[in-house]
Amino acid sequence: EDQVTQSPEALRLQEGESSSLNCSYTVSGLRGLFWYRQDPGKGPEFLFTLYSAGEEKEKERLKATLTKKESFLHITAPKPEDSATYLCAVPAGGTSYGKLTFGQGTILTVHP
Amino acid sequence: GAVVSQHPSRVICKSGTSVKIECRSLDFQATTMFWYRQFPKKSLMLMATSNEGSKATYEQGVEKDKFLINHASLTLSTLTVTSAHPEDSSFYICSARPWGATYNEQFFGPGTRLTVL
Numbered sequence: 001e002d003q004v005t006q007s008p009e010a011l012r013l014q015e016g017e018s019s020s021l022n023c024s025y026t027v028s029g030l031r032g033l034f035w036y037r038q039d040p041g042k043g044p045e046f047l048f049t050l051y052s053a054g055e056e057k058e059k060e061r062l063k064a065t066l067t068k069k070e071s072f073l074h075i076t077a078p079k080p081e082d083s084a085t086y087l088c089a090v091p092a093g094g095t096s097y098g099k100l101t102f103g104q105g106t107i108l109t110v111h112p
Numbered sequence: 113g114a115v116v117s118q119h120p121s122r123v124i125c126k127s128g129t130s131v132k133i134e135c136r137s138l139d140f141q142a143t144t145m146f147w148y149r150q151f152p153k154k155s156l157m158l159m160a161t162s163n164e165g166s167k168a169t170y171e172q173g174v175e176k177d178k179f180l181i182n183h184a185s186l187t188l189s190t191l192t193v194t195s196a197h198p199e200d201s202s203f204y205i206c207s208a209r210p211w212g213a214t215y216n217e218q219f220f221g222p223g224t225r226l227t228v229l
Contacts, residue, residue, distance in 0.1 A: 032215035043197065043205045043220035044156070046114065051215055091216040098144060098209060098216045102155045 002027045002090055006103035013078055013110050021073040021087035021106045034070050034100070035064050036087040045088055078110045113138050116208050118221035125196055126229055132192045133173070133224045135206030141186035142208035146218060150203045157184050186211065196228045 003026045013019055025033065032051050036044035048057040050066035057064045061082065063074040073086055085107050089100040115138040121182040125131050135145060143164050148156040160181050162214035178200075180192040189208075193200055203225055208217040 032217070034215075034217060038190065038221070039201075041223070041225070042224045043116075043118075043207075046217060046219055049217055059133050098218075099146070099158060100218060104155050 001015045001102040002092055004088060004090055004101050004103040006086075006088060007039055007103065008106060010071070010107040010110070013075075013108070015079055015112050016077045017077045018074070018078070020075070021086055021108070023071040023073070024069060025088075025090050025092050027090050028102075029042075031093055031095060034068060034091075035071070035073055036089065038085045038087060038105070047086075049084050075108070078108075078111050079107055080110045083108055083110045113139050114210065114217075114219040114220050116221040118206055118224050120224060122225045122227075124204075124229065127197050128195055130192055130194045131196055131216060131226060133193075133204055133206075133226075134174070134210070135189045135191070135221050137187045137208040137210075138220075140210045142189075143186060143207045143211050145183055145189040146207045147189075147191050148205045148207065150205060150223075152211060156205065158189075161229065176226045193226065196226070198228045201226055201228045 005024045019034050035047040038044045048064040053068045055066050065072045081098045085105045087105045089102045092099045117136045118133045119120035123189045145162050147159045150156050159174045160168045160170045162181045163185045170176045183189040205223040
């Protein structure tokens with residue numbers, strides 16, 4: 001069974017204080033790893049797809065990286081508007097093809 | 113691109129009534145759509161997978177007669193909560209997987225907050 005674990009559960013940063021969120025996964029065969037951002041009371045917003053170890057993707061202050069066991073979401077010089085819950089997910093294969101297994105999320109709070 | 117809408121965004125209904133929630137992919141075709149439920153401060157819980165033109169596949173423990181799903185076209189899926197009760201109050205979110213998506217990305221709607229009185 002696929003498993004996805006995110007850490008930390010919550011992260012408080014000062015504006016400008018860079019940090020990283022972690023997503024560890026155990027899957028039978030990696031078919032991609034997705035990062036989403038979710039604001040309170042809204043649906044998840046798609047950020048990145050990573051598919052192979054060593055791959056990196058960037059968007060504004062966010063950079064996602066992937067190894068064979070985990071993914072990191074690096075946040076450089078965060079701003080208060082980056083405050084949100086960040087979710088990672090992996091798609092299942094076999095009879096569960098396409099279903100996503102989500103981590104529990106990391107709640108990021110950036111203080112001005 | 114890859115925009116998904118949901119309607120309504122909020123609904124309040126009386127116990128015993130039925131509520132329909134629409135999920136539309138606005139700029140792509142989606143052969144598969146998913147319905148999730150989310151409790152406060154919890155991650156998303158998959159309820160069912162719907163494929164255009166066929167019956168939905170429900171996750172274990174989800175009552176198919178209470179949560180009716182119809183995927184009538186490549187851009188529209190509906191979730192009907194029948195005979196709603198207060199315990200059905202929740203945040204319901206749909207997602208859609210674009211036809212031909214390389215890595216099975218799902219794009220999510222903004223969610224519908226259901227309150228049953």
